[in-house]
Amino acid sequence: MIANLHPSLLFFAGALLLWLLPLLGRRILILLVPAAAFAIITQLEPGTYYGYQLFGFDLNLLRVDKLSKAFGYVFTINAFACFLFAQHLKTRYEHTAALAYIGAALGAVFASDLISLYLFWEVMAVTSTFLVLARQTERAYGAAFRYVMVHIFGGLCLLAGIVLQINATGSVAFEGFSLHGLPTYLILLGFLVNAAAPPFSAWLSDAYPEATVTGGIIMTAYTTKTAVYTLIRGFAGWEILMVVGCVMAIYGIIYAILENDMRRILAYSIINQVGFMICGIGIGTAMAISGAVAHAFAHIIYKALLWMSAGSVLYMTGKSKCTDLGGLYKTMPLTLIFGTVVALAISSFPFLSGYTTKPMIIEAGVHEGFFWVWLILEIASAGVFLHAGIKFPYFVFFAKDNGLRPGEPPKHMLLAMAFLSFICIFLGVYPQPLYDILPYAVDFHAYTFGHTLNQFQLLMFSALAFFMLLPLLKRTETISVDTDWFYRKGGRLFVAGCDKFFNGLNNWGAALFFDKIPGLLAKFFADPGANLQKHCVHLLADAVGGETDMKAQEAAIEHRSRFGAYPVGVGVLLAVLCLSVMSFIFFM
Amino acid sequence: MVPENNKPEVCTWFDHPQNIKRLKIGFYIVLALLVLPDFFMHKHTLFSSIEGWPGFYAVFGFISCVAIILISKLLGFALKKKEDYYDC
Numbered sequence: 227m228i229a230n231l232h233p234s235l236l237f238f239a240g241a242l243l244l245w246l247l248p249l250l251g252r253r254i255l256i257l258l259v260p261a262a263a264f265a266i267i268t269q270l271e272p273g274t275y276y277g278y279q280l281f282g283f284d285l286n287l288l289r290v291d292k293l294s295k296a297f298g299y300v301f302t303i304n305a306f307a308c309f310l311f312a313q314h315l316k317t318r319y320e321h322t323a324a325l326a327y328i329g330a331a332l333g334a335v336f337a338s339d340l341i342s343l344y345l346f347w348e349v350m351a352v353t354s355t356f357l358v359l360a361r362q363t364e365r366a367y368g369a370a371f372r373y374v375m376v377h378i379f380g381g382l383c384l385l386a387g388i389v390l391q392i393n394a395t396g397s398v399a400f401e402g403f404s405l406h407g408l409p410t411y412l413i414l415l416g417f418l419v420n421a422a423a424p425p426f427s428a429w430l431s432d433a434y435p436e437a438t439v440t441g442g443i444i445m446t447a448y449t450t451k452t453a454v455y456t457l458i459r460g461f462a463g464w465e466i467l468m469v470v471g472c473v474m475a476i477y478g479i480i481y482a483i484l485e486n487d488m489r490r491i492l493a494y495s496i497i498n499q500v501g502f503m504i505c506g507i508g509i510g511t512a513m514a515i516s517g518a519v520a521h522a523f524a525h526i527i528y529k530a531l532l533w534m535s536a537g538s539v540l541y542m543t544g545k546s547k548c549t550d551l552g553g554l555y556k557t558m559p560l561t562l563i564f565g566t567v568v569a570l571a572i573s574s575f576p577f578l579s580g581y582t583t584k585p586m587i588i589e590a591g592v593h594e595g596f597f598w599v600w601l602i603l604e605i606a607s608a609g610v611f612l613h614a615g616i617k618f619p620y621f622v623f624f625a626k627d628n629g630l631r632p633g634e635p636p637k638h639m640l641l642a643m644a645f646l647s648f649i650c651i652f653l654g655v656y657p658q659p660l661y662d663i664l665p666y667a668v669d670f671h672a673y674t675f676g677h678t679l680n681q682f683q684l685l686m687f688s689a690l691a692f693f694m695l696l697p698l699l700k701r702t703e704t705i706s707v708d709t710d711w712f713y714r715k716g717g718r719l720f721v722a723g724c725d726k727f728f729n730g731l732n733n734w735g736a737a738l739f740f741d742k743i744p745g746l747l748a749k750f751f752a753d754p755g756a757n758l759q760k761h762c763v764h765l766l767a768d769a770v771g772g773e774t775d776m777k778a779q780e781a782a783i784e785h786r787s788r789f790g791a792y793p794v795g796v797g798v799l800l801a802v803l804c805l806s807v808m809s810f811i812f813f814m
Numbered sequence: 815m816v817p818e819n820n821k822p823e824v825c826t827w828f829d830h831p832q833n834i835k836r837l838k839i840g841f842y843i844v845l846a847l848l849v850l851p852d853f854f855m856h857k858h859t860l861f862s863s864i865e866g867w868p869g870f871y872a873v874f875g876f877i878s879c880v881a882i883i884l885i886s887k888l889l890g891f892a893l894k895k896k897e898d899y900y901d902c
Contacts, residue, residue, distance in 0.1 A: 483886040484893060556824045592860050600860065608878040624828060631824065676857055683848050684875035690845060691879035698887050704894040714900050 230275050232288050233263040233298060234336065234346075237305075237329025241322045253313055256321055260305035263332070267298040274338050281341070283398045289338030293519065293665040297335045297455045300523045301328065303649070304447045304530050311534055311642035312440035323356035324444050331448035335455050339398040340388045340413075343456070347384060347420075351377035354449060357441030358433050366436040372710065373433035376419065376426065384416025403460050414461055421453035421504060422497050423470050424477050428710030430496060431481065435489040439541045442489060443533040446496055447526045454503045454522050458665075463510025468591075471505025472602040474498065479609035483699070484706040486548050488536050488622055492529070495572065495614045498606065499525050505603060506587035509594055512666035517586030519664050524579040524653055528571040531646040532614070535565035538639050539622060542632035548701040553627030560634055562623045564643040571650040573615035574607060576681055579650045582657035582672045585681075589670065608688040615685070616692045621701060756787035848872065 240259040244252055276287035305328045315321060330353060333346035351374060358370035390409035392398055403410045422430040430450070434442050461467060478498025485491045503525070506518035538561050539554060540546045555562045567578065574580030584607065591599040634640060653660050661668050672678075692699070750757050763779050827833055852868035859865040 479882060480886045480889060483883065484890050555828060556826060559825060597861050604874065605878040605882070608875040609882045612879050612882060627829075676855070679848065679851060680871040683852075683869065683872040686841075686845055686848055687872040687876040688879040689841075691876050691883065695880065695883045698883055702894065703897055705897055705899060706890070706893045707895055707899070708893075 230270065230288070231266050232276055232333075232336070233266050233302065234287075234329040234333040236263045236266070237325045237332065241325040241329065244318050244322055244325065249316060252318065252321065256309040256312070256325070257306060259325065260302045260309060260328075264299065264302035264306070267295060267302060270295060270298075283339070283341065283392075285342050285398065286338040287333070287342055288336050290336070291665075292663065293455070293458065294335050296519050296523065296663045296665065297451070298332060299663060300526045301332055301335065301448065301451075304526050305444075307527075307534075307642045307646050308440065308444045308447075308530060310645065311443060311537070311639050313638040314636055315440060317360075320357065320360045320438060320441060323353050323360070324441070327353040327357065327444065328448060331452045334452050338400060340391065340400050341398055343400055344381070344385055344388055347416075347452075348381050350449060350452065351381060354445055357445055358437045360441055361436055361438045363436070369433045369436035372713065373429050375713075376429040380416050380419030380426065382416075383412050383419065387412030387414075387416060400456075400459060402462060410460075414457075414464070417453050417456050417460070418470065420449055421457060421500055422450055423474055423504070424497075425709040427474070427477070427497050428708040431485075431490055431493040431708060432710050434493045434496075435487055435546070439537040443530055443537055446492075446529045446533050450496060450500050451522050451526055454500060454507070454518065457504060457507050458515055458518060462507055462515055465508055467504050467508030468596065468599055469508070471501045471503070471508055472599060472606075474501025474504060475603060475606035476609070477501070479606060479613055481706055481708065482613035483609075483617065484704075486701050486704060487546050488548055488551065488618060489533070489540070489546050491548075491613060491618055492532050492536055495532070495610070496529060498610060498613075499529065499572070501606070502584055502587055502603065505599060506590060509587070509590050509596065509599070511590050511594060513593065513668060513670065514587055514590035516661075516664040516666045516668045517583065517590055517670075520583040520586060520657075520660055520668075521580075523660055524571070524583040524650075527646055527649050527653075528568045528579060531564065531568040531643060531650065532572065532618070534639065534643050534646070535561055535568065536618075536622070538635035538643070539632075541639070542635055543630050545630070547703070548621035548625070549703050550628060551622045551630065552625040553623075554630060554632065555623040556627070557631045557633050558623070558635075560640055561643070562619070564640075564647050565619050565623065567647045567650060569615045569619050571654065573611035573685060574681065575611075575615075575685060576673070576678045577651070577654045579653035579657075581681065582654055582660070585672060585677070586668065586670050604684070608684055611685045611688045612692055616689055617699070620692075625701075753784075753787055756783050759783045759787070845872075 236259050240255055243255060247255060270288075270290040272290050272292075274286040274289045278285055278287070308324070309321075312321070312324070327350055330346045330349035334343055334350060337343040337346055355370050355374045355377075358366055358373055360366075387409050388398075391403075391413060394405070394407070394409050403413070419426040419429075434445055437445055457467065474497050476498075478494045478496070478501060482491045482494035482498065485494060499521075503518040503521050506514040506521065536546070539551065539558070542558070543551065543554075545551055571578035571580045574584045588600060588603045588607075591603065657672070661670070760780055760783055763776070763783065767776060767779075849869040849872050852870075857866040857870075864870060
């Protein structure tokens with residue numbers, strides 16, 4: 227039975243057990259849980275397990291195949307490194323949220339049907355929000371609120387899609403979708419929100435940089451990469467994803483270049499990297515899918531390491547803006563070395579992990595003859611070196627010395643960074659173990675002389691461009707407007723607009739119906755007879771040419787009205803007589 | 815967060831102008847060495863024979879980055895806002 231224990235179960239159990247243990251026990255537990263989960267995943271046999279019934283459907287919590295196992299491996303390895311990095315945390319709160327979040331991500335990866343997937347999907351959204359809230363700043367609270375709202379939107383799209391899909395096909399199975407229609411489009415939208423595809427990407431660059439030092443590191447791996455997994459499972463070969471991926475790859479670079487906050491630079495870099503994977507999913511051939519999985523694997527490792535090096539700087543200095551940092555190489559040489567290794571790895575520098583995975587996606591595109599995909603991904607590859615490969619280390623560790631002398635982070639952080647650096651180098655030099663766990667066998671050789679030389683040329687001349695145009699890249703104390711403008715400023719503008727329109731209407735109505743009209747009526751009925759006469763006199767005067775002395779007339783009317791001195795005349799006498807005669811005849 | 819008695823060592827290697835100069839010269843030599851083999855070998859091309867030209871990827875990388883930086887710079891005029899933009 228131990229062989230088929232559900233890996234998520236360990237994480238959820240760990241999250242609860244955490245509250246019973248003292249500090250030392252907690253420190254051991256958070257390392258033990260991912261290690262044990264990794265060991266269990268290596269032993270899982272292909273098949274589906276943990277069947278249960280819900281709403282009359284047969285569901286399974288554990289589907290084991292090469293794809294889910296590959297993601298399971300990297301999720302647990304990364305979790306181990308992240309918890310090693312987070313050993314200094316004494317509170318239970320953050321670790322609980324992190325364990326439950328990672329458990330839910332594993333649950334989503336191993337779920338074999340749409341309903342189980344949805345349940346884990348929502349647990350992920352909620353638990354990860356606490357990693358932002360744990361920062362306990364005003365900005366973090368705002369970012370967490372927006373984060374969870376966007377994920378609720380994405381989750382509802384997914385739920386609507388799932389319900390329609392079940393209604394249309396009668397099946398809850400989570401397999402490759404072939405039907406193009408509203409149900410699958412809604413599911414795709416739900417997945418793309420979590421994958422941070424523009425225009426639904428702003429939650430990532432908004433929330434992650436506001437998370438805690440360790441929370442940010444943990445979040446980078448799971449939400450977007452779970453979405454990548456679900457896209458591979460459900461939407462491999464959907465051509466629209468090639469477009470989405472290319473847009474993401476370029477979009478991430480441009481924003482990363484504009485940004486000043488180092489963790490925000492790295493957040494945009496996630497969007498850029500996920501773009502490569504989604505492009506691979508859109509290409510959809512065996513090599514492209516394997517490339518996307520391999521790249522997701524390498525990416526999770528080096529992205530966590532990038533965030534760790536940025537996290538160490540933030541932890542030691544309390545600052546994260548490039549304009550406040552600089553010159554840190556003087557006292558943080560080890561962090562600099564790890565940061566540089568990883569910056570080169572993400573840029574797919576030969577002999578590091580990015581180089582043995584990303585070109586697989588590009589080559590798959592070339593095999594299919596997609597010229598534009600090749601062109602954009604090559605440009606994006608050069609751009610990655612620009613923003614993550616050079617800009618991040620340059621402005622944080624070199625550039626202008628701001629006089630910060632923080633020293634190296636604690637040993638457990640250095641150890642975690644060394645561990646991940648080792649994986650980056652190992653996968654770059656000897657990628658075969660990674661290739662062996664990919665869903666499809668690959669025939670890809672990264673290290674041909676021509677290919678390696680081309681890559682070196684591309685990267686080193688990108689570096690040349692960076693240093694030549696350095697004056698243009700000077701950091702400014704600014705933020706960049708992203709699509710979150712629509713709900714941050716746009717939302718306020720909408721409220722202000724509604725306030726102006728509806729409250730304006732209300733005020734106008736109040737003035738009209740409660741002041742103006744009653745006022746007029748009151749004025750009229752104060753002396754209705756006289757007012758009516760005056761009005762008639764005016765009308766008559768207008769009609770005959772207005773030679774009469776109006777003032778005298780009006781004074782006469784008012785005088786008569788006030789004293790009741792109306793000339794009764796013969797007409798009234800006749801009327802009275804007539805009535806007397808009539809009553810007389812009546813009584814006869 | 816660092817205790818007072820644990821003052822970190824300070825390395826100032828990159829503050830010396832002659833070191834920066836050495837780095838620059840080294841960098842330019844590496845650039846030249848990277849393009850040099852292109853003149854002596856036949857390259858496998860993917861889409862067009864232009865890719866086989868010596869130093870194609872060098873020029874490609876350089877132009878891409880210059881274009882990305884310039885486009886970002888231009889977009890920056892519209893997109894960059896003060897840090898308290900959302901606070902007020």
